Every structure is written in C-alpha cells, then in structure tokens.
Amino acid sequence: EAGVTQFPSHSVIEKGQTVTLRCDPISGHDNLYWYRRVMGKEIKFLLHFVKESKQDESGMPNNRFLAERTGGTYSTLKVQPAELEDSGVYFCASSQDWTGPYEQYFGPGTRLTVT
C-alpha cells in the first residue's frame, strides 16, 4: 500500500511569489490534514478535510493560505504571496476516520524556503 506522498520535496521561492504544494493521501482515506513545522518549533495543525469539505481550518495562519481538495482525493495548499515567515516544512497526513483513535499517516513533507 502506497503511503502519503507530497510534491515537491523542496521549494525555494522569493518573497512575494506563489507556491502550490500537493498531497496525495493513502487510497481510501477520506480524512486529510495539513500541518506545518517552522524551524525550531513544534509541528502545528493547519486544517482538516473530510472528503472535499473543510472540517476544521482553525490553524490556517491568514488568507494568504488556500487549501483545496476537489473531488475528495488529492489536496493542494497554495501560499500567495509568500512571506519570509512561511518558511518551514509542510506535512500532509491522512487517516481512515477522525472520530476514533485512528492513526494519522504522515508524508515526508515539503520543505519551503522563502528568500
């Protein structure tokens, strides 16, 4: 069974540019999550999709971040325009369900550097 995949693995962009990150969850997992780790700090929740609907987007930092999951399969996270403080590792995770003690399976992350 393929795990959670993320693309690209690394991205270096200049302040003010746009970047789109992609996540492909484990097949059959309706729940998809985005998290972010800024250097030196803990991994922080951004948002949670159930199929194509946003269940919880309380962690999205501001309106420069837009997450979509059209068709309930893969998801994209767009940052526009990027700022220096957006640098970090963006993780995606997926799970079978969200109301039980189900494991969240993580991808390897996309390392974003904004210069």
Place this chain on the structure above:
Amino acid sequence: ILNVEQSPQSLHVQEGDSTNFTCSFPSSNFYALHWYRWETAKSPEALFVMTLNGDEKKKGRISATLNTKEGYSYLYIKGSQPEDSATYLCASKRGGTSYGKLTFGQGTILTVHP
C-alpha cells in the same frame, strides 16, 4: 497545562542503554495520545495511539504508558541501538469539534552512540 510538552529536549545515550522520555498534555477533554518516530527528511512513523488511562503498549524494544488523569505519557526504549536515533514526537487529540486535530510537543531528539 495547556500545551503538549516533552522532556528532555535531547538525549545522548550509549548503545545498549535503556532510556525514557516524558510527554505532558492537557488532561481535560482528553481523547487520545499519539507517539511518532521521526527521522529528518522522512515521514514521521506512527508508533502508538493510546486512549485509556493505565494503557500500556509495546512494539519490539519500545513501549509506552499513559496516565490520562494527571496528563502524562512515558516512552521507553530498552537496549538502545544506533538505528533508534531519531526525534520522538508525542501529540494529543482532544474531544469536541476539533476531533481530528493533533497538538504536538517539540519532540525529544535521541542520539544513540555506538
């Protein structure tokens, strides 16, 4: 306690030593406690999901305990090996509208020297 806190921040041990780390989390509205093992540039690997007070789980040389009343969990590694070197993360899940959200600690960085 309002956040998830892990201690120590880092740990250096010799091969063969046994070691343990602590995760403290909010005990109110507790739902589940997750442990992950993470090597940089790889996917965090799920170790345990624990829900019941007094729960103990084991996977090979790694085990974990849970105390939901006082809000802490211990992770133990018996006979550490160099391949155990990684960052160990714990994350709590609370009940209510944010069921899916995991709140992470900063992690414990373990280095096992041959």
